[in-house]
Amino acid sequence: MVNYREILRLHSLAYTQRQIASSVHSSRNTISEVLRLAESIGLSWPLEDSVTNQEIMVLLYPEKLNAVNPRKAPDYSYIHKELAKPGVNLTLLWTEYCSGCNASGRQPYMYTQFCDNYRKWARLTKATMRIQHKPGEAMQVDWAGSTLTYQDPVTGDVYDTYIFAAVLPCSCYAYAEACEDMKSTNWLLCHVHAYEYFGGVTRLLIPDNLKTGVVKNTRYDTVLNQSYQEMAEHYGTAVVPARVLHPKDKSLAEGTVKFATTWIIAALRNRKFFSFEEVKQAVAEKLEDLNKRPFKKREGNRRTAYYDEEKAFMKPLPVTPYEPAVWSTVKVPLDYLISDGKNKYSVPFDLIGEEVNIRLTRNFVEIFFHGSRVASHKRISRQQRDPIIQPEHMPMEHRKYLSYNADEFLRWAHTAGESTTAVVKHFLTAGSEPEQGYKSCASLTKLGDRYGLKRLENACHRVLEYTSKPAIRNISTILKNGQDKLPPNGNAAPEKVLPVSHGITRGAAYFRRGGRQS
Structure with missing residues (x-):
């Protein structure tokens, strides 16, 4: 049998076809044909040690297998491309394969062997596996456990910065960003920036069970933070939190976080920073290096894999980016004023004593009662002494007093x-x-x-x-x-009518008689 493994190995070392033919004792025509067929199916060195020459021959010459095997060999390249399409799985493709075999009078493989052969083809050709991760299917997100620090050059105080990581499982394309804290606003903004960096939106969003995103996640019920749900609806994606104590549900995000820890945080461990902006810029530079770093077991890198295999399947971005909003619930006090932390804003006076929901964005303060918006104010960034009051929110008496x-x-x-x-x-x-x-x-x-x-x-x-x-x-x-x-x-x-003067009013006769008249 031709030593296909040795031919591919020597070709990867830049040997000529004449030298390869002399080494493996095969003709130059055989060497040329093997290299041409291997290139057509994307087969290249290195190969795993478990891959045999017999398996390589089946890939290169499927017609020889058909000559002795009554079963029709599937078109694995076609299967691989079809699996990238939404809703397509191996069960559907096996059913179509069986229909084609019956139409041509050939015997099909059973489902288990069909799947095993596809996996073997994908492993040999280093193709991105479509079984678990489809392009544009999901984005996995998490916070890194380690932090970067910077020192205030004036006070000498040291501050921590936190790293947000997002990854697309199919292409392993990653996004990372430094934040000053892990609060809700930064959590939402990082998602917005990640979608802008990728240039599209995935069908699913898979976070961990952190409180800024998920209120409750049990076997029977999942309750999302209202701001997180609002952000997902704006981008047309569905939030599917990872199951509690099931890290494999977002294994690539975990792996990317570890990878980011090594190639971003650890790589910057000896560098001194004196502002948050310096940290953020350094993380952005290391992110580009991370996405351009070549794969070890296949050609290309994360960026090329994304643009070649996944970008076309991403959902388009909305016309305007999502503006992070923070929700809270308060009871309206007697002065019918609610606070955003700096200033006070009015709500209709007839809601005194009722619980209302407050939605705070960078530019607006909105008040909702039973799901309906009852008041809206332009948010004032600077703190001011007087509250912001709309006249229609006041009782008539108070409205008159102001006028x-x-x-x-x-x-x-x-x-x-x-x-x-x-x-x-x-x-x-x-x-x-x-x-x-x-x-x-x-x-x-x-x-x-x-x-x-x-x-x-x-x-x-x-x-x-x-x-x-x-x-x-x-x-x-x-x-x-x-x-x-x-x-x-x-x-x-x-x-x-009460006179202005309050002098003696009893008359002189009263005092002449020396007392009160009988």
């Missing part, structure tokens, strides 16, 4: 009449500042709402007839007693 100003009170008084206007002007000018008279003006407006502007005008006119310093108490008493309804010449008793 208090001298011009507004005077404008309202003109609608009532000249006497009311004179009283309002007195209230606004009686103190050192107009604001000191706002309370009296507000009380006057309430009297106008209660008794009507016409009666209020009459009451103000009567008060101004006997005093130049009207008071709310005087006007209120006139309205309660109905004195504003008396004609101008009526028996109005000014004494009964």
Whole structure:
């Protein structure tokens, strides 16, 4: 039998066909034919020690096998390409293979041998296995256990940075990024940056069971963090957390994290950093080196494998990237204001005492009640003293109070009449500042709402007839007693309207008799 292994080995060492023919004692035509057929099916050195010449001959000359074997040899190259398509598996392809054999009168392989032969073909040709990992199928993510540090050049304080890693299992294409913490915002942003780096989205997203992504993951129920679920919906991917205590569910992510630990974190162990930006830049540079590092057992690297075999199967990115949002639940206090940690924002006052959901993004604060958005504010990045309040969220009394100003009170008084206007002007000018008279003006407006502007005008006119310093108490008493309804010449008793002067009112006769009259 021709020594196919030796031919491939010597060819990999750049021997000429004449030299190979002399060494293996075969003709140069045989050597040329073997090398041509091996190149056509992607077979190259090195090969595993368990691979025999018989197995190589079956790959190179399937027609010879068919001459003595009544079973039809499958087209493994075709099977490999078809497995890359969504929804296609070996069971479907074996069924189609059997149908083709029956149509041509040939005997097919049984399913087990069919699968074993494909695996052997993929192992010999170093083809990416399609059985477990299809292109564009999943992205696995995790945090690295080790950290990088940097030192503040001013204070001398040392800070940790954390490495996020994502990997596409089919091509092993990786993404890594340095973060200042492992909180929810950075966790979500790293996913956004990973999708942008890959230039597409996978059908599935496989994280570990960390709290920033998964609230609960049991045999019967999986509850995702609301922000994580929102991000997945934005990109059209499905989150399938790895099972608890089943690291093989994301073995490539675990392996990539270890690989990143070696070729990124360990490679930078002796380098001194003095800012987070320096760490982030160094990690990005090492990531490129990692993806361009040649494979040991097959040609190419992670980047070429991705663009050759997986890029075409990735889902397109959405038009706009996802903006990370943090959700929380609070009970609306009596002042109907909620906080984003820096500033306070209003919600409708009728939700006082109710639990609402708050969605915080970089630019907006949104409040939801029973799934419906009830308020939205533009988020203020700097801290300010006054809360951000929308007038429609306030009760009518509070809304009126905010609208208090001298011009507004005077404008309202003109609608009532000249006497009311004179009283309002007195209230606004009686103190050192107009604001000191706002309370009296507000009380006057309430009297106008209660008794009507016409009666209020009459009451103000009567008060101004006997005093130049009207008071709310005087006007209120006139309205309660109905004195504003008396004609101008009526028996109005000014004494009964609380006079301004509080001198002696009992008369001289009382004191001449030396006491109270009997």
